[in-house]
Amino acid sequence: MENLIMDHLVSGTPPFSVSIELTSKCNLRCRYCSMDNAKDSYKQQVMPEKLISHAMEIVKESHPPFLGLSGRGEITTVKGWEALLARFKGMAPHTHVVTNLSVSLTWDQACALAELGSITISIDSVDHKLMNKIRKGCDLDKLISNVVMIKAAARYMGRPKPNMSIISVATAASIIGFSRVAALAVELGVSSLSLQDLVFYYEEENPEVDARHISVLSPEEMNTVRGEVVRANEILSGAGVGFQVYTPFIQFLTGTPVVTERLTSHLGPHLRTTTPVPEGHTRNCRMPWDMAILLADGGIEPCCGAIGSVGNFAEIKSFADIPSLPRLQALRRELLTGQLSAECRMCCQTSTVPVEEFQKIISDHVVSRAPA
Ligand code: SF4
Ligand code: SF4
Numbered sequence: 001m002e003n004l005i006m007d008h009l010v011s012g013t014p015p016f017s018v019s020i021e022l023t024s025k026c027n028l029r030c031r032y033c034s035m036d037n038a039k040d041s042y043k044q045q046v047m048p049e050k051l052i053s054h055a056m057e058i059v060k061e062s063h064p065p066f067l068g069l070s071g072r073g074e075i076t077t078v079k080g081w082e083a084l085l086a087r088f089k090g091m092a093p094h095t096h097v098v099t100n101l102s103v104s105l106t107w108d109q110a111c112a113l114a115e116l117g118s119i120t121i122s123i124d125s126v127d128h129k130l131m132n133k134i135r136k137g138c139d140l141d142k143l144i145s146n147v148v149m150i151k152a153a154a155r156y157m158g159r160p161k162p163n164m165s166i167i168s169v170a171t172a173a174s175i176i177g178f179s180r181v182a183a184l185a186v187e188l189g190v191s192s193l194s195l196q197d198l199v200f201y202y203e204e205e206n207p208e209v210d211a212r213h214i215s216v217l218s219p220e221e222m223n224t225v226r227g228e229v230v231r232a233n234e235i236l237s238g239a240g241v242g243f244q245v246y247t248p249f250i251q252f253l254t255g256t257p258v259v260t261e262r263l264t265s266h267l268g269p270h271l272r273t274t275t276p277v278p279e280g281h282t283r284n285c286r287m288p289w290d291m292a293i294l295l296a297d298g299g300i301e302p303c304c305g306a307i308g309s310v311g312n313f314a315e316i317k318s319f320a321d322i323p324s325l326p327r328l329q330a331l332r333r334e335l336l337t338g339q340l341s342a343e344c345r346m347c348c349q350t351s352t353v354p355v356e357e358f359q360k361i362i363s364d365h366v367v368s369r370a371p372a
Contacts, residue, residue: 001336001359009359010332012366014319015292015302018064019096020055020088021071022047023078024296028100029136031211032169032201034267034305035072041266041308046078047296052087054314055294059091062319067092069116071293072305076103082112089115096120101146102139107153110146114154118163121147125174126184133209134174147188164190165242170197170249172210172217175225182232185241192242195229197249197348199304200263200270213273215258226253247351248275263342266308272346282338283345284353286365288331292322302328306343336362 023046026035035044047055059067069088075081075097088095094117101121105113113119121143125131128140147164154161166188168174168181178195185193203211210216214225229245236243245253252258252275260273277283287303295301299309300322310327322328334340338355353361 005363006333006336009336009362009366010329011323013289013369014062014322015290016064016369017066017068017291018059018062018319019068019071019291019293020047020052020059021073021293021296022052022069022075022081022084024071024073025077026072026074026100027077027102028074028138030138031134031136031203031206031209032171032198033072034200034270037202037268037270038266041268042072043297044073045296051294051296051298051314052084056087056091058294058313058316058318059088061317064092064319066094066096068096068098068293070096070098071295071301073296074100074102076101076105076109082109085112085116094118098122100135100138101143102137104142105146105149107149110149110153111157113150114157114159114162116162118165119150120165120167122167122169123181123184124169124171125177126180127174127177130174130209134169134171134211144184144188151189161189164188165192165194166190167194167196170195170214171201172212172214175214175217176221176228178225178228179231179235182235182241182243186235186239190241192244193232193236194244195232195249197246197252198273199306199348200267200272202268202270213258213260213271215252215260215273222253229253246349248348251275251351259346261342261346263346265306265343267306272348274346274348275352277338277340277345277352280338280354281352282335282340282355282358283347283350284358284361285335285344285347285350286362287350288328288335289362289365292319300325300328302331304347304349306347307331307341 025044096118098120293301294313300311311325
């Protein structure tokens with residue numbers, strides 16, 4: 001690819017999906033979360049008011065179509081979080097929050113959440129004890145009753161219910177039984193269930209609960225897992241609920257072998273398991289073109305957290321400034337050339353694609369997003 005075109009592809013297109021991590025503190029301690037394992041590189045804190053005000057200025061300036069109000073951390077742990085959410089009301093056509101809903105909501109708090117466009121919650125198992133062992137501190141009963149409260153609040157206010165979705169993270173301990181999560185998802189009236197592989201994980205074998213990647217399961221257990229996924233699909237599709245599974249996970253379930261590596265990064269020493277990237281291929285990942293997370297400590301993340309911060313949002317005025325960040329440009333270039341960092345090479349969220357095909361995908365994408 002010619003240098004000029006490459007330069008255009010790495011430096012164009014600001015993100016359209018933006019999230020503001022109003023806090024990185026959390027009331028849970030999920031075993032696969034980086035919170036505790038990366039304490040040294042990532043402080044748990046509520047976003048300082050100065051940064052919140054600046055993030056609001058950036059949003060006003062940039063008008064993103066999609067505005068998330070979470071990152072890592074749990075918004076409901078912030079004192080006065082309802083008022084904090086209300087400050088962002090009307091600032092984007094669609095507002096979204098990821099929450100663990102593990103504290104009992106008051107009616108007013110349920111009303112505050114009911115005003116959002118969408119809410120994502122996490123359920124790995126319908127077994128209370130197991131769920132609590134994997135997502136330490138999680139209370140499944142509270143979560144279920146909070147979902148009902150939010151829907152009741154929306155009905156009371158005469159407004160549409162927020163679109164709710166569930167993420168279920170696959171671990172060796174919880175995947176057998178996943179189809180029950182699908183049944184619960186239907187009864188909770190969510191619009192979709194996403195089965196996600198472990199993006200990264202920390203634990204070796206643990207007698208208390210096996211929160212490792214499911215590739216440690218035996219061939220017989222893996223057959224049961226395939227049955228669980230098929231059954232979940234039947235339950236969900238029969239009820240008109242969407243079912244999402246990332247491509248590498250489907251490939252793995254259907255027989256593609258996986259590789260596991262131990263990496264050390266800003267996330268601390270951790271493990272990753274995914275399907276390998278063939279020679280001449282790259283990750284089919286548009287996240288560094290499409291999304292940005294403004295972190296509670298002032299950083300800017302371009303994807304799921306694996307890459308780390310690529311800049312400081314106190315230094316930008318609009319999302320249009322983000323594509324000029326050198327570290328973001330380097331990441332985009334790596335994806336466009338297939339010269340991947342260990343984080344992207346071992347990423348389980350995106351499929352692989354020949355390098356030239358990916359360059360065409362991004363070229364078309366940049367053209368489609370250019371101002372008319
Ligand atoms: S709820 Fe989210 S942020 Fe909190 S510990 Fe679990 S994975 Fe981490
Ligand atoms: S780690 Fe790389 S491939 Fe994975 S989501 Fe982030 S940018 Fe994309």
